[in-house]
Amino acid sequence: MGRKAAYLKDVLLWAVLGLPALWAGLTRILADRYTWPEVIAGLAAIGVAVAFARPRPLRAMLVTAALWAGSVAVRGDPTVFFPALAVMSYLAGVRMPRARPALLGLSGAAALAAVVVPLVRWLLAAQWDLGAWFFAVTGIALFGLVPWLAGHARHQSLALTRAGWERAGRLEREHRMLAEQARLRERAAIAREMHDLLGHDLSLVALRIGALEVDAGLPESRRRAAGEAREAVTAAAERLRDIVAVLRDGDGPGLGPERENTARENTARENTAREDAEHENTVRENTAHEDTADPSEESVGELVRRAAAAGMPVTLHGTQEDARIPAPALATVRRVVREGLTNAAKHAPGAPVTVRLAHAPGETVVGVANAASRLQGRGVTGGHGLRALAERVRRQGGSLESGPADGGFALTVRLPHTVPPNGPPNGPPNGPPGIPSPVPLRVPPSVPPRTASRPVEPERKPERKPERKPERKPDLELELELEPALALARRRVRRTRLAAALVCLAAAAGVAAFVLGFTVYEAATSVLPPAEFAKLRAGQAEAEVAAVLPARTRIDDPSWPEPPIPPGARCRYYSTSPEPFGDLTLYRLCFAGGRLVAKTFLPS
Structure with missing residues (x-):
C-alpha cells in the first residue's frame, strides 16, 4: 500500500470515528449535549490514536480507552467514544504480533478506570455512583477486550493464510525444479545415446577410412580422397562432441528466449565445479532406467566382430555372455566393451586391442586393453564417456579401474550380479585425469594384452547389507517440514476464536447478572415510603x-x-x-x- 493511500485511509478513519463526538456537540440524541471544547478535545484525542494506529497500535488503543473512560467519568456517558475504542482495539489485535502486551495494557486500563471513574463521579456529584464502576469495568471488556480478540483472531487467520501461500509457492518452485530436472534428464539421455551409439559408429567409420588411407595398393588420388574423408568424419565427431556438451550442460547459444531466461536465472552454473557436480547428479539419476539389457542390442561378440570388420586388430578372450547374468549387469558389460572399443579407435588407431570377459559366481569381470599405437590418435573426447560409465558401475555396486598399462591403456570393470540393498557404497571422489568421477579409478596391474586367455579370477568381496532407508519425494519433505508450523498456526487461530467466544459469553453473562443485581439494589435503596x-x-x-x-x-x-x-x-x-x-x-x-x-x- 502506498503512503498516500494509507494517509487517506487514516484521515477517513478519523472522520468516521469523530462523527459521534461532532453529533454530540450538535444534538442531545446520543447524550447530553457536549460543549465545543469537549468536542475538540475528543476529536484531537481520536486523531492522536489514528496517528499511532499503524506504528504503535497498543498506544492507540490505550489513548481511546482513556478517552472513553474520561467521558464516562466526567459526563457519565459511555456511548460517544466507544466506537473509537472498539475500532482501535480491533486494529491493535490485527496489527500486533504478540498478545501479552495488549492483554497487560487492557488489564491495566480496566483496573485504573475502575478506581478513577467512580472517584471522579463522586467528586463531581458528591455521591458514590456504583453504576460508574460498572461501566468502567464492563466497558473496557466489551469495547476493548472483545474487539481485540476478534482482531487477534484475524491476525492469526492472516498468518495462516500467508503460511499456506508460502507453502504453495515453495511447492510450486519445487515442482518447477523437478520439471527442470526431468528436462535435463531427457537431454542427458539424448546426449548419452548420441555419445555411445553415434560416436561409436563414427569411430569405426574413421578406422575403416584410415585403413584405406594407408593401403599401398590404392593409387595416390584414392588415398588422398580417403584422407579427406577421414578428416570430414573427424570434423563430424567434433561437432557431435559440441552438441553432446550443449545437451549435457543445459545451456547453449541459439536456444530461444526461454533458455536465455533460464540461463540468466542460473548464472551460477557457469562455475565449472558446479557444472561437474550437476552433471554427475544427472548421470546418477538417469542410469537407473538404463540398467535393462535391450534384446536388440549387440552382444559382446557382435561388437568385437563389427570392430574387427572395420579394420581394428581386436581379439576376444574368455567366455561368452552367460544367460544367467542379470539384465542390468549384462547391459553394463556391453556398454563397457563399446566404450573401450570406441576409445581405442579414437586414441590408439591401429593398436592391437584385447577384450576379456570372465564370469564367476556372483560377479562378472570385463576388460578392454590396447597396446601402444604407432599412429597419433586424431579423435576428440569430451570426457563424458568414462565419467558416465564409472557412475553407472558404481550404482550397481561394482568398481572401475582405468589408466595407462604397458604403454597403452586398460579399462577393467568388476560388476556384481546383485546390487547392494542400500545402493552403492560411498567412496572418495577420484577419477582419471581431467574426468571428475565419484568412483575410485586406479591403474591396474600390468596385464600383457596377448597372454593369459583364461578367465580372470575375480576378488571376493564381503557383501554389505545395510538397512534400506525409505526415500521421500522433495515435495513430501517440504510438506512434512511445513506441517508443524501450519498446525501451530491453526491451533492458535482456534484458541483465539474460542477465547473470543468465551469472553463474549462471559461478558454477556456478567453484564446480565450485574444489570439484574443492580436493578434490584437500585429499587431497594431508592424507595420513599x-x-x-x-x-x-x-x-x-x-x-x-x-x-x-x-x-x-x-x-x-x-x-x-x-x-x-x-x-x-x-x-x-x-x-x-x-x-x-x-x-x-x-x-x-x-x-x-x-x-x-x-x-x-x-x-x-
Missing part, C-alpha cells in the same frame, strides 16, 4: 427533608413526559415501591434556595 411522602410540605428546609429521604435516587431523568419543573429548581426522583420489575412510578421532589418548592407523583 408513601407515608413519608405525604408528610412533606412545600417550604420545608432541604436539610429537614433529606433526613427522611433514601440513600440514592431511582433515576436521574424520566423517559416519559412530566409536569414542568419550577424555574431554578433541581429535582430528584425516588421509587414508590421496592418492586424492581413492575411498573415504574416515581415521587419527584424539587428544591430551590435550600427549600422544597414542589412535590409530584409521576405515574408510569
